[in-house]
Structure formats: structure tokens, C-alpha cells
Amino acid sequence: MTTRMIILNGGSSSGKSGIVRCLQAVLPDPWLAFGVDSFVDAMPAKMQASEAGLDIAADGRVSVGADFRALEEAWTEGIVAMARAGARIVVDDVFLGGAVSQQRWQKALGGLAVLWVGVRCEGEVASGREISRGDRVPGMAALQADLVHQGVIYDLEVDTTHAESLECARTIAAHVS
Amino acid sequence: MTTRMIILNGGSSSGKSGIVRCLQAVLPDPWLAFGVDSFVDAMPAKMQASEAGLDIAADGRVSVGADFRALEEAWTEGIVAMARAGARIVVDDVFLGGAVSQQRWQKALGGLAVLWVGVRCEGEVASGREISRGDRVPGMAALQADLVHQGVIYDLEVDTTHAESLECARTIAAHVS
Amino acid sequence: MTTRMIILNGGSSSGKSGIVRCLQAVLPDPWLAFGVDSFVDAMPAKMQASEAGLDIAADGRVSVGADFRALEEAWTEGIVAMARAGARIVVDDVFLGGAVSQQRWQKALGGLAVLWVGVRCEGEVASGREISRGDRVPGMAALQADLVHQGVIYDLEVDTTHAESLECARTIAAHVS
Amino acid sequence: MTTRMIILNGGSSSGKSGIVRCLQAVLPDPWLAFGVDSFVDAMPAKMQASEAGLDIAADGRVSVGADFRALEEAWTEGIVAMARAGARIVVDDVFLGGAVSQQRWQKALGGLAVLWVGVRCEGEVASGREISRGDRVPGMAALQADLVHQGVIYDLEVDTTHAESLECARTIAAHVS
Numbered sequence: 001m002t003t004r005m006i007i008l009n010g011g012s013s014s015g016k017s018g019i020v021r022c023l024q025a026v027l028p029d030p031w032l033a034f035g036v037d038s039f040v041d042a043m044p045a046k047m048q049a050s051e052a053g054l055d056i057a058a059d060g061r062v063s064v065g066a067d068f069r070a071l072e073e074a075w076t077e078g079i080v081a082m083a084r085a086g087a088r089i090v091v092d093d094v095f096l097g098g099a100v101s102q103q104r105w106q107k108a109l110g111g112l113a114v115l116w117v118g119v120r121c122e123g124e125v126a127s128g129r130e131i132s133r134g135d136r137v138p139g140m141a142a143l144q145a146d147l148v149h150q151g152v153i154y155d156l157e158v159d160t161t162h163a164e165s166l167e168c169a170r171t172i173a174a175h176v177s
Numbered sequence: 178m179t180t181r182m183i184i185l186n187g188g189s190s191s192g193k194s195g196i197v198r199c200l201q202a203v204l205p206d207p208w209l210a211f212g213v214d215s216f217v218d219a220m221p222a223k224m225q226a227s228e229a230g231l232d233i234a235a236d237g238r239v240s241v242g243a244d245f246r247a248l249e250e251a252w253t254e255g256i257v258a259m260a261r262a263g264a265r266i267v268v269d270d271v272f273l274g275g276a277v278s279q280q281r282w283q284k285a286l287g288g289l290a291v292l293w294v295g296v297r298c299e300g301e302v303a304s305g306r307e308i309s310r311g312d313r314v315p316g317m318a319a320l321q322a323d324l325v326h327q328g329v330i331y332d333l334e335v336d337t338t339h340a341e342s343l344e345c346a347r348t349i350a351a352h353v354s
Numbered sequence: 355m356t357t358r359m360i361i362l363n364g365g366s367s368s369g370k371s372g373i374v375r376c377l378q379a380v381l382p383d384p385w386l387a388f389g390v391d392s393f394v395d396a397m398p399a400k401m402q403a404s405e406a407g408l409d410i411a412a413d414g415r416v417s418v419g420a421d422f423r424a425l426e427e428a429w430t431e432g433i434v435a436m437a438r439a440g441a442r443i444v445v446d447d448v449f450l451g452g453a454v455s456q457q458r459w460q461k462a463l464g465g466l467a468v469l470w471v472g473v474r475c476e477g478e479v480a481s482g483r484e485i486s487r488g489d490r491v492p493g494m495a496a497l498q499a500d501l502v503h504q505g506v507i508y509d510l511e512v513d514t515t516h517a518e519s520l521e522c523a524r525t526i527a528a529h530v531s
Numbered sequence: 532m533t534t535r536m537i538i539l540n541g542g543s544s545s546g547k548s549g550i551v552r553c554l555q556a557v558l559p560d561p562w563l564a565f566g567v568d569s570f571v572d573a574m575p576a577k578m579q580a581s582e583a584g585l586d587i588a589a590d591g592r593v594s595v596g597a598d599f600r601a602l603e604e605a606w607t608e609g610i611v612a613m614a615r616a617g618a619r620i621v622v623d624d625v626f627l628g629g630a631v632s633q634q635r636w637q638k639a640l641g642g643l644a645v646l647w648v649g650v651r652c653e654g655e656v657a658s659g660r661e662i663s664r665g666d667r668v669p670g671m672a673a674l675q676a677d678l679v680h681q682g683v684i685y686d687l688e689v690d691t692t693h694a695e696s697l698e699c700a701r702t703i704a705a706h707v708s
Binding site: 018019021022024025125128129131132133134164165166167169 | 549550552553555556656659660662663664665695696697698700
């Protein structure tokens with residue numbers, strides 16, 4: 001069955017975006033990339049730092065409200081619809097709800113052929129990379145490193161603690177059918 | 178009939194993005210924003226400056242190839258699917274094909290209630306704003322100012338030549354039902 | 355006397371950056387651009403949202419602390435030194451201290467030939483543009499619109515309320531000797 | 532003698548910026564960061580892709596012209612002047628001229644106490660990271676990996692091939708007196 005979507009899940013600063021750009025470079029066909037960052041960019045500015053929208057506390061704890069969840073559900077269905085309409089899609093997400101977040105995708109996906117990829121990175125290393133990026137609230141990386149993988153089932157997992165993005169992308173690409 | 182999508186069409190540097198952000202601020206419900214810029218960001222880097230993808234010549238002339246068109250069609254269907262799934266969506270696009278570009282959206286929209294908005298700006302003024310942005314290929318604004326409106330039918334038009342983004346957004350918001 | 359520096363002062367969202375990019379485009383010689391935004395980018399991330407550094411309150415009120423002031427003074431001297439060393443420099447700044455901020459520059463400038471430019475924009479219009487940018491804390495534009503000009507002496511003033519950036523840049527360029 | 536400046540030299544995608552942000556985080560005093568990227572941002576847009584300014588060929592080869600060199604020299608003197616005026620400064624640069632580029636800094640520095648740091652990264656790894664960034668012309672990393680270090684003398688060298696930015700920053704910070 002031809003892979004129509006690749007869904008990467010990993011904590012903040014685990015290296016998902018770098019892997020996505022490498023996947024887009026190494027896969028022979030053109031793949032569109034979407035993810036939690038582009039979804040947040042699409043939201044009204046006033047939904048950021050709001051209870052109904054997205055709130056990132058000073059310690060890096062992320063909470064999302066009812067408006068966020070409602071828009072996210074519609075967004076998820078739309079991304080899957082792009083794949084159904086023929087586009088190859090790679091998504092990077094942060095499953096704050098673990099298995100529940102995966103089920104949200106599964107419900108929208110129906111029988112669509114997806115490659116599920118876990119992107120691991122040791123919390124301490126991810127925290128260091130968070131500092132080196134300079135644009136993230138410190139603490140998110142450590143809080144999310146294990147949390148986002150709880151109960152999630154993958155086709156394969158990559159670990160960026162000691163592997164480069166390109167190397168991880170090549171491993172993933174070899175599983176795309 | 179409740180407006181489910183707002184589609185803004187206008188040339189490069191006509192002021193669409195500023196209007197979109199103001200719409201997201203003034204409309205009471207949360208609206209998600211997508212557009213040609215976020216679509217291009219989702220493409221592989223290798224599709225930019227490529228014949229099959231997107232090519233922007235030194236004089237600002239834009240050409241798009243077969244891969245671009247195929248992904249754009251799937252993207253269009255996905256954006257409409259988000260609206261069908263309950264999200265309010267505002268899109269800003271550049272109808273390089275004029276009426277043909279509008280038909281691409283109409284085909285995907287089916288009977289969905291859309292507000293069509295033309296964003297006009299005199300070519301000379303748009304060219305000046307292109308310079309003031311500093312990140313666009315000079316010439317795009319002038320080339321696209323009239324071209325993108327050819328044969329396109331709107332519910333309303335705004336003109337940013339002498340009106341502020343916020344003023345245009347308020348005019349548009351008054352037409353959202 | 356040949357103009358070696360142009361210093362633009364205006365409130366947040368008054369249109370300084372757009373004018374700077376237009377000045378760089380219309381002036382025949384190459385001019386380097388620096389300003390309060392690039393200075394803040396050069397600061398450690400931990401100095402943002404800190405008492406000793408830079409703090410922007412939820413209502414847009416900006417306060418700067420001792421570390422900010424000390425680095426700013428050294429930065430000012432360095433920018434002037436670039437001009438003394440032969441570079442043409444355009445600076446955009448926000449004189450939160452009004453006349454006192456201008457004196458900080460004058461002290462560093464010694465006898466260097468500077469063109470002082472006030473960039474005005476009516477508070478209500480600047481506030482609208484702040485919304486259309488989407489990346490600024492709402493309220494800064496209104497709070498700073500008049501404040502930053504108190505007691506400051508200019509060679510010329512431009513007003514972006516009804517004039518385009520390029521038009522303002524041409525007016526300024528005509529005063530460069 | 533108290534270190535007043537840290538100058539990092541390394542090829543494109545060798546990891547300089549990440550180290551700089553980590554240095555700003557781990558060093559107890561506030562350090563301002565400048566570098567070749569912020570210098571290029573300060574140049575007029577028209578100097579990019581120009582013979583007199585900066586030209587990056589499709590294969591990643593970088594050439595700089597007379598206007599670039601003249602402004603760079605003045606910029607260098609200004610950065611050193613900031614340090615003389617009391618600011619702690621960390622610079623990341625790409626010594627396209629190897630030892631000659633270092634001499635440009637030394638001439639401006641006079642006797643100022645500088646820590647010279649070489650940032651190494653194996654060409655193949657740097658090339659992979661160039662792909663994962665997605666915003667660089669492919670080829671720069673490989674072309675510059677060794678070139679920029681030719682004849683340059685360092686106080687210490689770090690290698691990001693197998694070490695994290697934060698680890699490298701801590702090594703450097705331990706040499707700051």
C-alpha cells in the first residue's frame with residue numbers, strides 16, 4: 001500500500017522540523033509539510049496566550065483550550081483531505097495527549113496509509129538544543145520528552161540524541177512504500 | 178447563509194496579509210488563515226526555483242509548473258475540507274490565472290458559503306510597498322496589480338491605495354454573515 | 355558637510371523600518387541599517403522579559419533596566435564608530451526618553467554630520483498598523499506616538515499617516531548632502 | 532586580562548549561531564552577539580546578489596565585492612568600538628579569506644583581549660545540517676568547512692560533529708577570564 005502520509009510525533013526541540021526538511025529533500029516525490037507550528041501560525045494572534053486558545057506558562061507547560069481543540073480537529077480533517085486528494089503529506093506534531101492525540105488523527109485518517117514515526121531525544125539533550133535555538137520557552141523540551149510518547153504506537157522510531165536529522169530522514173524514507 | 182470562508186485575491190504587496198491579520202483581530206469568532214505564502218512554505222525547498230515547481234524570474238515574473246499545480250489542487254481541497262469540518266477560514270491568494278484560478282476554488286467549494294473579496298492597490302503604490310518590505314523580488318507588484326483580477330467576480334472589493342488594512346478589514350467583516 | 359548618519363526617531367509601528375528599506379533603495383551609495391530591533395536581537399534571550407533588561411508589559415508599556423542602558427550606550431558608540439570609519443549609517447530608534455535619548459546619541463556623535471528625522475504617525479493609525487503586523491504587543495503604538503518626540507529637535511519630519519514609505523524616503527534623501 | 536570579545540570562526544552550518552545563543556545563556560554577564568548574518572541583514576537589499584556586494588552562486592560559492600569589503604571594514608571597527616566602550620561582545624564570522632580575515636580583525640582590535648575560537652564540523656555532517664535548515668544554498672557548508680580555517684590561529688577549537696552546542700559553549704565559557 002502506497003504511503004500517503006508520514007506523521008512524526010515528538011517533544012519540543014526533539015528535531016522534528018529538521019527531519020521534515022531532510023525528508024522533503026531525500027524523498028523523490030514532492031511532499032508537503034504541515035505541523036503544529038504552521039497550525040499555530042494560522043490561528044488569530046489573540047488566541048495565543050489565551051485560555052480558550054494556546055497558553056505557554058513561564059515554566060514551559062503548554063495548555064490548550066476549547067477553541068484550540070475545535071480548530072485543531074477541523075485542521076486535522078483538512079490535512080487528511082489533502083492527502084486523499086493526492087498530495088503526499090508529512091506532518092510533525094506534538095502529542096500532548098499521547099495516545100488520545102494519535103486517536104484524533106486515526107479517526108480522521110480512516111483507512112489512509114500512514115507511516116507513524118516516533119522522534120525521540122533524551123530530555124537533557126533536547127533541553128540543550130532548546131537553549132541553542134533561543135526562541136523557545138525554556139522547559140518545554142524536558143516536560144514533553146517522554147510525555148508525548150505515552151501509549152503511542154509507531155511503525156518506526158528514530159532518536160536524534162546521537163543521530164543527525166539527515167540520517168533519521170533516510171531511515172524513515174526507507175520505510176516509505 | 179453563514180459565511181464559512183473568506184477568499185481574498187490580490188497582487189503581490191497589495192496588502193492582503195495585513196488585512197487578514199486585522200480580520201482575525203476584529204471578527205468575534207476565531208478564524209484560521211491560510212494562503213499562497215503558507216502553501217509555498219509547505220513545499221520542498223527544492224521545488225522553489227524549479228521548473229516543475231515555482232520560479233520567480235529576476236523581473237518578478239512568476240511561473241508555476243506541473244508539480245506546483247497538482248499540489249495546489251490537493252491543498253485547495255484540503256483547505257475547503259477544514260471549512261466543511263467546521264473551521265472558519267480566511268484565505269489570501271494570488272490568482273495568476275484570473276478567472277481560471279477562481280474556478281479552481283469554486284470547483285472545490287461546491288455550495289459552501291464564501292465571501293469573495295478583491296484586494297486592489299494601484300500598481301505604483303504596490304511597487305513602492307514592495308521596496309519598503311525589502312524581501313520581495315522587485316517587479317512582482319506591478320506585474321500582478323491588474324492581471325490577477327481579470328475575469329474574477331467579487332462580493333466586494335477593497336482598495337488599499339488610500340485605505341488602511343484595519344479599515345478594509347472592518348468593511349469586509351461587515352459583509353460576513 | 356557630507357551626511358554620515360541618518361537617525362530616524364518614531365514610535366512603534368510608525369513606519370520607520372519601511373522608510374529605512376526605501377532609503378537603502380533610493381540612496382545611490384550603500385547605507386548600512388541598524389536600529390533598536392537589531393540591538394534587541396543582539397541581546398541575550400534571558401535579558402528579554404527581565405527587569406535588568408527589557409520588559410514589555412501586557413499593555414505595551416516598555417521598561418528598560420540598568421543592563422539594557424549600559425549595553426545600549428556601548429552599542430551607540432560602536433554604531434557611531436562605524437560611521438567615523440567611513441560607513442554610511444541609517445539608524446531607526448525609539449526615543450523612550452525623548453530629548454534625553456537624543457542627547458545620548460549627540461554625546462557619542464561629537465561633531466559627526468547627522469540628519470535628524472522625526473517619523474510621525476497619528477496614534478490611531480499606528481495602532482491599526484500594529485494590529486495588521488500581528489507580532490507586536492498591542493498598545494505600544496498608541497503609548498509611544500507622541501511620547502518619543504518630546505523635546506527632540508529634528509532637521510526634518512515626515513508623517514506616514516497619509517504618506518507612503520517610499521515618498522517619505524525620497525523627502526529624506528533630498529536632504530542628504 | 533579580562534576577555535572583552537569572543538570571536539568564533541567556522542564554515543556555514545558548522546553550528547556557530549547555536550553556540551553563540553548558548554554562550555549568551557551560560558555566561559553570567561550579558562554579552563551582545565553580532566556576526567556575518569546580522570551584517571548582511573544591515574546591507575541594502577540591492578547589495579545582495581550584486582557584484583559589488585555579496586553574490587552566492589548556485590553551487591554555494593560566495594564572492595564579495597568592493598562595497599562589501601569597505602562596509603565590512605567599517606563594521607569591524609564599530610564592533611570593536613562597542614567592546615572598547617564596555618560591552619562584552621561575541622562575534623561569529625566566516626573567514627572566507629582565512630588568515631587574511633583574521634588579520635582584518637586583529638588590525639581593528641589593537642591590544643583588546645580576545646578569545647579566538649575555531650568551530651569545526653566535518654564537511655559531510657555540516658552538509659547534512661545545511662539540508663535540515665532548508666534556508667541555505669546547498670554546497671556552502673562543504674566548500675567552507677576547511678577553507679575558513681586555513682592559517683587561522685585559535686585559543687581553542689570546538690568540534691560540533693559529535694558535540695552539542697551547549698557542550699561547546701561550556702568549553703568556551705571556561706576559557707573566558
